Structures are given as structure tokens and as C-alpha cells.
Amino acid sequence: MSNSTAAAVLTTTDLPEAIRAVRTLLGISDGCPEVDLEAEITSPEVLARVLDVLPDLEWWSMAGPEHGSSEAGDDPADRLPVRVSNWSRPLDRAEPFIAALGSEPGALRWDLDGWPEVPEAELDPVTQKYAYLTLSVNSRDLCQDEPSEDHTVHVHVRSESETARIGWLADRIGGRFTGRTELSAL
Template identity: 35%
Template sequence: MWSISYWNWAKPSEVEVDLDIRVTSADALGRLTAMLPQADWWAHRPDQEPYAPVPSSDNGDDPYESLPIHLRHWCVEPESVEAALEAAGGEMVAARWDFSSWPPVPELGLGNTCRCAFITVSFNARSIDPDVPSADHTLYIHTEQFHPERATWLASQVGLKILGEPQMSAL
């Protein structure tokens, strides 16, 4: 199982995690709804017209009759991510860790900032939204728009390197 390690600047009490899970099986749905009973969900219908009604938790629809679905739960404890991944099995999961701020990087002339201080790990998925399946995981480092060098510095702190070009995110 994969686990997150916090850098010495990230206080677990100042971190929250949002989960977005594409659920395709009834078994995974049962495990996930038992663990995250307050999660919202909506049917995954990429081929449907944008304004067509989609079955969802808001409508009181049955998620088992609506598979595949996206299941979303905001503000889970960081310690619960591994249990959610275990419950999800091989389903595609995006977990976003929201930090209170990024640390200062004096060697780059960057102070600490609370803007865009989060990372997303897409498990079994190649995209930031869990839509494109993959046999591995992808880590996204979100930083303020005008300082993408912070992402390179952050990745180097845990022995990683940036593989792609900076991208603008809708988040």
C-alpha cells in the first residue's frame, strides 16, 4: 500500500484530504459507502448530453443502479486515505492533500504561500480526474501560477522530478 509522508513543514493538523473515486463495481461501492456514508455521488455518463439529468445522491437515486459513478468526499482525515484506497480496491482514486501553506524556498527567492498549496495523487489513473485508467499512479504538485519552480523544488525534496510541462488547472 502507498503511504504519504509529510515534510517537516506540513503539520498533519493543518492538512485535509478530498477524495474523488470512480466506482465501477458493487463490491467496491459497498465497502466505500460503509466507510464514507456522507459521500456525494453522481453517475458517470461521459457520453450523455451536458444538461441531461444524471442520477445522483442529490436526487435520492440508488447508486447501485447507476454504476459507474463518481463518489466524492471532502475533508477526510489524512490518516483515512490508506483505508479508502484499500476499500476502493483497483478503482481509480484521486486524493488531494490541501496544506495550510507551502514552505519558503529562500534559495529560489520564494516566501511561504497559502496559494495553491496542495498535491493530488491519482491512483490507478493517468488524469487528475479519475477518468483515464493506468497501471500506476500520478502525482500532481499544485503551486501558484507564476512560480512553477516551487513544484520542481518540492519534488526534489522527496527524490522525485517533474516529468511534464506546467499546466493550468481549473481548480
């Protein structure tokens, strides 16, 4: 297993602005076949909305899977709070999932086919292994440990030394690289 560096390039209280930034970065990427969705759900109302978006939701009790999970066939409404982690979802599930979260923290990670070559910035292409994009909703970090009223867009690169690519991507969305990074398991 390897890691990427997730660099925060935009933090905003304006969720539509964060979504526009993600759309722009997806348009720059070499393609994106899927999205991964994560959240900690504490509210029955949010759970119902998320289940409308993802009827085959994979989840487990925050107290541990032995206290309830989708794998065991339990009802998540009886096990709140629950953690959801659904991988390789179709791209059209991303925005409905964001809307369903309301004020609950969550994260969406787009597994890109790569970041393109940018000759004018002297940037070589980046392969799929280090090309990801994450939107932390109602949180500033990848794992939702820092709940917040704002939302953060992270671009993933091989290492912090790729500040030129991070800065170039941030410029495309009107953001800026503040130096805030997190290590992300791939």
C-alpha cells in the first residue's frame, strides 16, 4: 500500500462553489470512472435521505461492526450512529449524496485516470496511482475528524514536493494552496 498527499486548495462555506470547483478539476483530469462516498450519520432523517440515494448502502455501527452492519442484514436506523463507506459508485451519485448529507460531515473521493501534462508549467503527466480529488463536506479533513460549517477541496499528488502542480490546480478553481496537507492511504 502507498500513500498520496492531499493538499487543501479551497475551503469555503459556499457548497455550490465547492461543487463547481470539483467539476472544474474533474474536467481538467484525464477522466474519472467512479467516486467513493463516506460519512458518519447520526440523524434518522439524514439516514433516510442517504438510503434514497444509495438503497444498497454499506454501513456499520460506530460502536463497531459487531453492533450492527449492512453485512449482517441489520437495519441501520436501529444502530445509529453509523459509518458509511461505499466505494466505486457511479459519478451520478456524488451530488445527490452531498445533498442528502445536509449538515452531516462526509467525504467524496474521485479516483481519476490521471492529472494531465501541463507543458507551460513544466508539469509531467501523473498516473492514476497519484491522481485523486476529495471534497470534505461539513469538514476540513479527509476523515471528518474536524467537523466544520465549511467544505474543503483537496487535490492528491505523490508528495508535498509537487507544489507546482498543487498551485496550478488551485489556480484553475480560484483557490490557493495554503500548505495544509494530509497523508492519504490509497
